[in-house]
Amino acid sequence: MAGADAQKGAYRYGRGREMTRDAARVETFSDGVFGVVLTVMAVELLQTGPARESGRELPDALAHAWPSYLAYLITFALAGQVWLAHHNLWRYIIRVDQMLLVLNLLVLLFIATIPFTADLLSDNLRGSATEQRLTAALYLGTVLGEALFVNLSWWWARRRGLLHPDMDPGLARAVARRILLKPLLYLVAFAVVFVDPILSLCAYLLLVAFYLIGGPGDLRPSANRAKGGSAA
Amino acid sequence: MAGADAQKGAYRYGRGREMTRDAARVETFSDGVFGVVLTVMAVELLQTGPARESGRELPDALAHAWPSYLAYLITFALAGQVWLAHHNLWRYIIRVDQMLLVLNLLVLLFIATIPFTADLLSDNLRGSATEQRLTAALYLGTVLGEALFVNLSWWWARRRGLLHPDMDPGLARAVARRILLKPLLYLVAFAVVFVDPILSLCAYLLLVAFYLIGGPGDLRPSANRAKGGSAA
């Protein structure tokens, strides 16, 4: 039965090696994009930062540039959290098809625009109400677009049997519910930026702490240890 | 027989590990270039974008920069589709030789110039007829140069026996025909940009949909599942 199950996903030339390599290559490629996005933000910080503003004392210039640092931190938290979620989901995906690759590319399309929207946000955080609302809407659009295609990726992987054959269907459903909820919470944390930027950062940190406690589909060796301990 | 077959490709010190690592390293390296190209477009968007244009209201500036967004989308579609094709072809390549590495480097040479040609295109989309024709020709040159060396890579890999030994020769031929056809279709979709940019984007999306339906050499676990199901 397990053998027949495994064979379902075998490629035409019938070896197991490619299955692993396929999913691993998607992760490597995605990690390249994530890595550049995380680092590019710091480069932008550098180029839009105080070092380029002339006619101002350095301590003043550094203090004056605080929205850049806030944008860097929030964006690092955003891209980092998306990477965490991507890492957690793709642990369970062992095969890929053309549609899943396209959905993953669309996730990356939105992730790659994070520097653009974050830079706009950082430039207009102290602008007029119209500018603030417009740039915030673009930022929200990026977050929601990314979340949409992450959810579609998982839905597609479940539907087409691309997950690990031993994965509990109940766990797969719980993960689906969780990744549906996550963008909503991040939106709430973001919305607070209009009230108080520092408060928004705290809300982000609270969410990170919340995800540390964990949920279905997250990495929980300690929970597994307890389980393994009872089995031993 | 299978043992003799496998030995043909073995390196002088006769182990199997290196064969896998060779092909995998080429993929990782290529993915690094793809990842930077995809992300660099977004950084360029940021630096040539509305945030830097002074003396204009933000909503106007954002709306005025629509050719940049179109260039970003089309280029993401182009680089993403090339990555998909690269991923699909290299699944079948299990060994490399010096010539294949050089052909792959030449593919990357053209891929790395996508930001340059796309930026020229985006800057001159509303320029004079000469500027439009010149930048479009450069863009076409990039696409065709990349397609030329992808086709040469596949031809070389087939000729030198670098493909998986169990791969059906008929499938290898079908893949060769398909990658010969693909650049032609993308050229047609691109040519429409002179008629109407929005129409061109739609043509691209149609092509993406077309490749989702799949063809020889693409990842089709569902088709394989049907096959595996009859075997079970």
Place this chain on the structure above:
Amino acid sequence: MAGADAQKGAYRYGRGREMTRDAARVETFSDGVFGVVLTVMAVELLQTGPARESGRELPDALAHAWPSYLAYLITFALAGQVWLAHHNLWRYIIRVDQMLLVLNLLVLLFIATIPFTADLLSDNLRGSATEQRLTAALYLGTVLGEALFVNLSWWWARRRGLLHPDMDPGLARAVARRILLKPLLYLVAFAVVFVDPILSLCAYLLLVAFYLIGGPGDLRPSANRAKGGSAA
């Protein structure tokens, strides 16, 4: 016993493959960030370098830009040494949990700001005493922040049993002491930059030499060879 031990960390669907892939993916992702940071410094060198300073003879301009080169070298040494330490630590980590991933992201948060702080440092190395002290403090903050989360990562990995089960607990403790000491030595080497930049570079090179001699947790095949020789 070994079987029960291995099972403790097994994921719900109980296979060994994912354990390796998890740790490997974290390394690949981190390496992407490291690679961009190392290269971005050279790009910055290019953009803040003499090629852009007009109205000055090239030999003069090149000689005048010496602080940029020093900053590039010291930062390459810093990021390279952090990569070495990351490489050495993660050889022993075979499983990950959510908290370890977050701690690793926080390490990367500080590593990605190295170009920013190094650029500030390089711009203000010949500035007023206030500018020198402020930029040096930022640089120190980056080094110490990175060291803090590297130490927390190792402490967490030891506490939650994420290390290789065969790793000697004494070695794990020795590694912990060593990574606690390392940032202190680098701070001393850095502090010398206020006395004499060239002397500071020499101190860095001495530290690199010191780490070449090796310590607990470093890669020492020759020592292992002696051990293996007695076993043979």
Place this chain on the structure above:
Amino acid sequence: MAGADAQKGAYRYGRGREMTRDAARVETFSDGVFGVVLTVMAVELLQTGPARESGRELPDALAHAWPSYLAYLITFALAGQVWLAHHNLWRYIIRVDQMLLVLNLLVLLFIATIPFTADLLSDNLRGSATEQRLTAALYLGTVLGEALFVNLSWWWARRRGLLHPDMDPGLARAVARRILLKPLLYLVAFAVVFVDPILSLCAYLLLVAFYLIGGPGDLRPSANRAKGGSAA
């Protein structure tokens, strides 16, 4: 014997997995740097290119920027060839120690400065004789520095027994002679740039062709196939 031999390189916790991962991680990390360097050149082309030169017709501006394209092509050839050599050498290296990692970092230190030196070269190719000689000397310094540490890496790997145990010592010596010869040939090809840039490009292409024919240590499946065929 083979068992005792393998054990020599085993780490303290005595498993085989880490040996592979160590060497693989160095390759992945180096590939990240190579990937960024290759792509960054194209981004620089974009930013120093004709798109930014105002007050000039586009066809003229594009034609006027020919040294940038030449610099891009020669640098891509240089970095690509270094990647090929790195790929070929590291196929044989299966273990790493601290010194080899440091030597590899020093190789990357010189590779990461290629964009800087190539940009200087491209800016001063039509400058005064002093400017030409100075920038060419910097470019040569990069090539020679990289070659020095590649040669030291191979010498160290041979001396410390980090190569594959089944590798023929005669082949290892032949590879050492070859990588000593290679930088000399590239220097000759480069020197021709002072006579005629087009001739220099042709000399590069001739060298690429020369390395396609192959030499000791290169990937030659066809030669292995003949050998395997006689063994079968």
